[in-house]
Amino acid sequence: MTISIRARLLATTLVLMGTASPAFAQEMAAQETTQAGGPQDQAAPASAMQEAEADPGPDIIVTGSILRQTSTATPSPVTVLSSETLDRRGISTVQDAIQQLTSNNGPALTNSFTANGAFAGGASAVSLRGLSTSSTLVLFDGLRAAYFPLSDDGTRNFVDLNTIPDDIVDRIEVLRDGASSSYGADAIAGVVNVITKRQFKGVSGRAEAGISQDGNAANQRLTLTAGIGDLDDKGFNAYVSGFYMRSEALYNRDIPRPYSTDDQRGICNSIACGPNNILNGLDKDGAFGIFNPVVSDFYVTPFDAANANALGRPQLLNPARGCLNGPGHTLTAAELANSAANPTFACQEDQTYRYGQVTPALERFGGSARFTAKVGDDAEAYILFNFQQSSSAFSALPAVVRANANAGILYPRFSTSAGGAANAPGSGPLTLPVYVCAARVNCNAVNGTLNPNNPFAAQGQVARLSGRLSDTLTQNETRSRVYRVAAGISGTMFGDWDYKVDATAMHNDLRRTTNGYVYIQHLLDVIADGSYNFVNPQLNSKAVRDYLSPENVTDASSDMYQGQVTLGKALFDLPGGPLQLGVGASIRYEAIDAPSANDDYNGPTQRYFTLNAFGTSGHRTVYSAFAELNAPIVEQFEVNLSGRYDKYSSGQSTFSPKVGAKFTPIKQLAIRGTYSRGFRIPSFAEANALPTTGFVPLLPAGLPNSFLQQYGAACTNTNTPACPAYLTAATFGQTTLASPDLKPEKSRSFTAGIVFEPIRNLTFTVDYYNIKKTGAITSASTSDAIAAYYAGQPIPAGFQVIADAPSPAFPNARPRIAFVQSQLVNSDTIRSEGIDFSASGSFDISDTVHFSTSLEASYILDLSTTFADGTTESYEGTLGNFNLTAGSGTPKWRGSWQNTLTVDPFTLTATANYFGGYNLSAEDQNGSGTSGDCGLAPNPRYVPCDVKRYITLDAVGSVKVNDHFTFYVNVLNLFDALPPVDVVTYGATLYNAVQGGNGILGRQFRAGAKFNF
Structure with a gap:
């Protein structure tokens, strides 16, 4: 698309904003007061009219700035999600709210996706502008947080959204612009700043429970907050808060077809129907294809004593028992002729229906305490403590024992002849020997016995083994404990110098517990001594199972300590207002210690089959100095300049400048824009991981x-x-x-937008963004x-x-x-370009009737990577960047539209959520062709080449019984709209885990009561 076309699109969209069909949005509004009734900082992008006519109010600090100022309309676009807004939408956690941001796109991480043994097991992370989790900075009250100890895809550092203390969050400010000039590394795509309550008085809480219409996915939530004191009247405030949340696991068998099964024959178009992907299932014509041995029934194939020549077809190890987890099929002569590896009888198994899990079991609880006090007439100090524990539990398939697997080790091979050749591991298929003995080596007819698990032992033949441990499911659990303390003091000194001093320390203690994974050496042991019953695995004792699949517990941690001081002063008056200067300095220490849960330091057999082997450790200190200058040159034109220098103890250093401007030609219109440079520091995993x-x-x-x-x-x-x-x-x-010689990724970004308020309380915004990241770290x-x-x-x-x-x-x-x-190398150039739209209105229809509406949408024009050889891959509107997004894709459109009608004492809110469709192609996949050519669609293409857009509607109704009690009922996904079928994405079964993460649960009901005294 040329520049002129994009300009016309920008102008046309502005004209049509008032009448456009729903492109949908988050509400952009900040609360005027806290629940305690005291003053509250604001950060919503106020219109030019509001700036010109509204009372100035208290000075505030907006995300992305270090200066206290009256104006809330900054040159950078900011989205504000207040706690009241989230409550009206029926969103119960901050991480869920952030995941639903329209600017969140591409390689985001959801709880359901990461819980299944992924690199960043059990975590959740945001990816603004589709630029990955490591290019979005997450802050608590403007201060950095510790990284999650594990890395996204084993390379990228990020902050786990599950560590946010939901119950004391006042609002979330999302700066949709580069902000390295204020905050340093990682703020390339934007900043999510979670702001907690400054004070609280009285006692409040809630009790809430929910369930899906099918009676599963139950969830509960309890909160309680109590506070005393008043900063204005008594000079202090103290509050404590605690919460408990739990949601039950949901399994594929509990949701409708086709998401509940591997059988895709019910997915059809006018040309063809899908395949039957049930293991060893029959096709649409009732024919059997090629045998797949990875079922929960052990198969053995006879081989000669040298384990070189097959002497027959695979067969059930225990034919008398039959198939454990599905029907069997006796092959015809023609089906046997398809392959010499086909057995005469094949067990079928629908592994998705039997074992598949949609969402993990989640449990979170924690507590917070804050004390804030006036210090003299010109200062205020605070100290805040947080503790939170988040746990997730996920079960998967039975443990695998098969002929071939991607485990990265030499597979054990036993070549044992009747004459007593030694059992020895080597490269080759897994094999049951002729003899077993207690010594586990050199077993023969003299010191051992015929192998009871080898039905061919009496003939002096070995048996190649394949299948899964039907008595042992693999399970992954993570438990994350976060400890955080923050303290600070702010005020005025020497009459007109604003100062702010903050310090924070955060420790994340992560424990990963896995069960059911086969330890390779122990597998060799039980094969060699015959102690594991492969014929009837259910007869094995717990001790034998625990030996074969010992529990693996791995502890990891991360730390972050930061101290920061800022000073600000109005230097002199310009025609448009005071010229303000702010300066600051910061020092922080960050560290990660995440040992591998499955290293091979002691040899290739001293590890587990298929268990994730990620591991890294490292630490560094960062020294920073920064400054900001805000110049209202005239009443209609304001310029903001900022810059930051960061120096790392690991050897890197960088300077990040930014310039922003706002022009208000008339009170109904403001034009704003920014230009900045930023960087992302190489993660610990990229620099020195396993x-x-x-x-x-x-x-x-x-x-x-x-x-x-x-x-x-x-x-x-x-x-x-x-x-x-x-x-x-x-x-x-x-x-x-990993590579210790990596340089920081560098970025260049600019934004241009308008804020238009034709009448009071009706505001439209359009913002264009363009980000270019160079030296992107990649293989x-x-x-x-x-x-x-x-x-x-x-x-x-x-x-x-x-x-x-x-x-x-x-x-x-x-x-x-x-x-x-x-x-890894510094090689690629990544571009992200798009437009954000918003419209909001608030109307008092009468003294008791109020209506508000808020629409927001994001459209990606370009998301692409240019490689060192000059070739470019484009991903917008496709499943790309497939390797980066885990196939969850990059839809061009995301949006939401929230409407609230209040008729005292009743309130009803309806929110439409929109997730754009995409093409089944990805240019970063070999053979997929060009973007939009459906290159990843199956052949024959039994589904449309384009995954459809996805729209859901949530409804929340509440009644305020009196000043102390409110009851509410939420109906999420009101019309029970299930996600569109996606047969390519591998983060979930036949749907996109990011697109349909909540919708896959179907219609959900949630009811609760809030109290406040």
Whole structure:
């Protein structure tokens, strides 16, 4: 799109704002007072008319500035979410409110997505402008918070939104602009500033419970806050607050089809229906394809004593018991002829229906205490304590024991002949030996016995083993404890110098507990001594199960200590007002210690199958100096200049300037704009972590036919259903190697916008943003290395490609890729460009009737990456950046529209939430083609190439019984709109976890009561 077209779009949108169809928005309003009735800082972008005619009120500090000023209309766009606004919307947590920001897009992290064993297990993070979690800075009362000990995708530092103390939050200010000139690193895409209550008087609380219309996903919430004193009358205020929240886990079997099953045959269009992805399921014509051995039933294949030649087909280890978790199918002669690896009888299993979990079980509780006091006539001091514990629990599939898997280790292979050759681990398929013995080595007929788990032992044959431990589910639990203290004093000295001194310390203690993962050496042990009953796993004792899958407990922590001082003074008067200067300095220490839960320091067998191996540690001190100058040159024109210098003990340093201006030609119109430079410091994980691996689909549709046809003549990149599960159900690991020599990512951003208020209390805003990030830290695209491997060509420099074990069914074919390794580098240029819209109005219809409306939407014009070779990939409106977003995509539109009608004593609020559609393509995926070409859609394309837009409507009704009690009922997702089907995104089953994270629960009801004395 050219500049002129974008300019016309900007102008046309402004004209149509008043009559546009719902593009939907968050409310932008700040409370005038706290619950205690005292004065409250404001930060909403007031209109020019409000600035010209409203009383100045108390001086405030707006997010993104260090100066106290009367005006709330800053050059930078700011969205304000008040606690009252969130309450009216039926949003019970701050993290949920932030996730629903219209400017939150792309690689955001939700609780449901991260709880399933992901790198940042159990955490939640925001991604403004689609620029990832590490480019959005999260603050508490303008001060930094400790990073979550684990990293997003094993590389990016971020603040966990679950650590925010919901019960004392007064409002959330979202600066939708670069702010490194004020806050330093990470504030490239914007800043989320969570502001707590300054004071509270009396006693208040709530009791709330909710459930879905199907009787699941139950949740509860209890809060209590009590405070005494009044800052104005008594010179002090103290309050304490506590809360408890819990939400139950939701499983796929409890939600409607197609999200509850692996069977996609019910997903059809006019051309075709989807495949039956139930393991070993029959296709739409009732035919069996290629055997998939990864079911919860053990299969064995007889091999000669040298473990070199198959002597038969796979068969159930315990045929008398039959299939545990699904029906079985006896193969026809034609189906047996498809592959020598097909068994005569195949167990079928719908793993999503039986084991799939949509949301984890969550539990949070905590407490806060604050004391604030006047110090003399010109100062105010405070101290604030917070403690919070957040826990999540998630269960997954039974533990895997299969012939081939992406685990990054040498698979055990046993070559035991009847004559007594030694059992020894090596590379190759997992095999049950002929003899077992207590010594576990050199087992033979003299010192051992025939292996009771090997049905071919009497014939002197070994048995290759595959399947899952039907008696052992993998489970992931995280428990995060956060301790935080903040203290400060602010006031005036020497008559006209404003000062503010703050200090904070925060410690995050994270415990990860996993169960059900097979410890490799212990697996070798129980195979060698025969102590584990593979024939009837349910008969194993708890002691044997615990030995094979010992509980893994890993403790990690992060710390942040910060001290900051600012000074401000009005130097002299300009025609438009006082020229203000602010200066400040800060020092902070930050550290992470996150040992790997699955390292291989002691050898490749001294670890677990498939358990995430991320680990990192590091610490650094940051010294900063900053300044700001605000110059109201004339009444209609104001300029703001700011800059900050940051120096890191790890060797990096950077200067970040910013200039902003606001022009008010008439009282109904303000024009604003900013230009800034910023940076993101390399994370601890990027600089010195252990190698980290993320798994992505193999996507055989993008592989050359010369490779695919080794797995059957019918297997081609246009006929992937004819390919074996070894290819179609495979993932490969993208292993990232840290680099201590990385430089900070640098950014350049500018905004331009208008604030238009044709009449009082009716405001429209349009803001354009353009962000360019250079030297982006990344590993180079793996496409060339992957293509070279599958084409049999030399691997490009800087990459290492590790092949998987061969397919048991096609042992002579070139194996699929198991891992691609590369080191992080400063290489790419990332661009994010778009427009934000908002409209808000507030109207008193009568003395007892009031109506307010607020609309906000964000539209992405461009989100792209340019690589070192000059090539560019565009992601807006697609599933890209697929590797960065986990396939959750980058829709062009997000928005919401909130309307509230108050007829004393009743209040009714309806909020529409909009999540734009996207195309099933991603330019960063090998073979997907160009943006918008549906390159990731399955073939035949049984679903539309474009995932539909998603709209939900929430309704909240309340009645104020008297001055002390209010009762309310929330109906979330009023019309029970389920997310559109997405067969490509892998963060959830057949839907987008970010797009449909709450909607997948269907219609939900929540009722509660609030009291205030």
